[in-house]
Amino acid sequence: MKLKQALNDAQRRLAQAGVDTPEFDARALAAHLLDVPLSQLTMQQMRLLTGEEMAAYETLLVRRCRRQPLQYIVGSTEFYGYELICDPRALIPRADTEALVDLSLELIDELELTRLADIGTGTGAIALALALERPNLQVLATDTSGAALELAEDNVALHGLADRVALARGPWLEPLHDTRWAGTVEMIVSNPPYVRERDFPGLMAEIREHEPREALIDTAADGMGAHRTIVEQCRLLPALRAVALEVGEGQATEVAKLMRNALRAREVIIRKDLGSIDRAVAGVLGIGER
Numbered sequence: 001m002k003l004k005q006a007l008n009d010a011q012r013r014l015a016q017a018g019v020d021t022p023e024f025d026a027r028a029l030a031a032h033l034l035d036v037p038l039s040q041l042t043m044q045q046m047r048l049l050t051g052e053e054m055a056a057y058e059t060l061l062v063r064r065c066r067r068q069p070l071q072y073i074v075g076s077t078e079f080y081g082y083e084l085i086c087d088p089r090a091l092i093p094r095a096d097t098e099a100l101v102d103l104s105l106e107l108i109d110e111l112e113l114t115r116l117a118d119i120g121t122g123t124g125a126i127a128l129a130l131a132l133e134r135p136n137l138q139v140l141a142t143d144t145s146g147a148a149l150e151l152a153e154d155n156v157a158l159h160g161l162a163d164r165v166a167l168a169r170g171p172w173l174e175p176l177h178d179t180r181w182a183g184t185v186e187m188i189v190s191n192p193p194y195v196r197e198r199d200f201p202g203l204m205a206e207i208r209e210h211e212p213r214e215a216l217i218d219t220a221a222d223g224m225g226a227h228r229t230i231v232e233q234c235r236l237l238p239a240l241r242a243v244a245l246e247v248g249e250g251q252a253t254e255v256a257k258l259m260r261n262a263l264r265a266r267e268v269i270i271r272k273d274l275g276s277i278d279r280a281v282a283g284v285l286g287i288g289e290r
């Protein structure tokens, strides 16, 4: 069968399975299989697929029709322009989280920060993007999930950053105390779980059935239990200058208030994501005011 025909058949089956970008996904799976850049796939449309290639394409297609995320099937994704290994051990980094990275970089530059911690690092996306963007930065990346930390370690190795990105396991800010980072860390960055349990059934099948549940759900009724815990624990960090947190839709005002009240932040900044939703909240702390 010609590639063109295989792509058309795949697109139809993906649409029937409820995949919301069937044309793109059919092409992305074929590009992955044939190991060609997506941009060059059109030039290969008349190519005849071998029986082996057809069988391998079918395997990929069946997985995607079962609504496994494309990034888990191809094993990689891009975040902030950097490649990351991506598999079910951790949440797939979202483009919306780049707003948190942008805001963090601005604060790192403005306050001349060199030591920060990324709490709940998952693939290591935020920690690595910040370290790659600012070569003088030292980062501690933490998670409770051992599987996520293994994946983050693979990504740290992929980018050759083992000398500047350390990994530690434990809840919220606890690993900072275990590793003696607590006394010197200047900034906390985190994209914590913030989906409310009652909103979980409404998520897309790709997310609900395949991404780690503990990376998504916060058990507090308003989905902000993690934000409250992190902010509260930040009070124990003597060198802290800034905290930047990702928030869900409708959570920014409350998290901003939390930063003003619990941390006595002298400035609170809220940034929107690509869909114009308030997505990142940062508090800048006055020196010696806690």
Ligand SMILES: C[S@@+](CC[C@H](N)C(=O)[O-])C[C@H]1O[C@@H](n2cnc3c(N)ncnc32)[C@H](O)[C@@H]1O
Pocket: 090, 091, 092, 093, 094, 097, 119, 120, 121, 122, 123, 124, 125, 126, 142, 143, 144, 145, 148, 170, 171, 172, 191, 192, 193, 194, 214, 215, 216
């Ligand atoms: C929304 S995901 C964010 C992952 C990654 N930072 C990103 O932006 O793609 C939340 C992460 O927090 C981790 N997590 C959940 N509970 C935690 C806790 N109590 N302490 C530390 N990390 C936690 C999850 O394992 C998951 O990796």
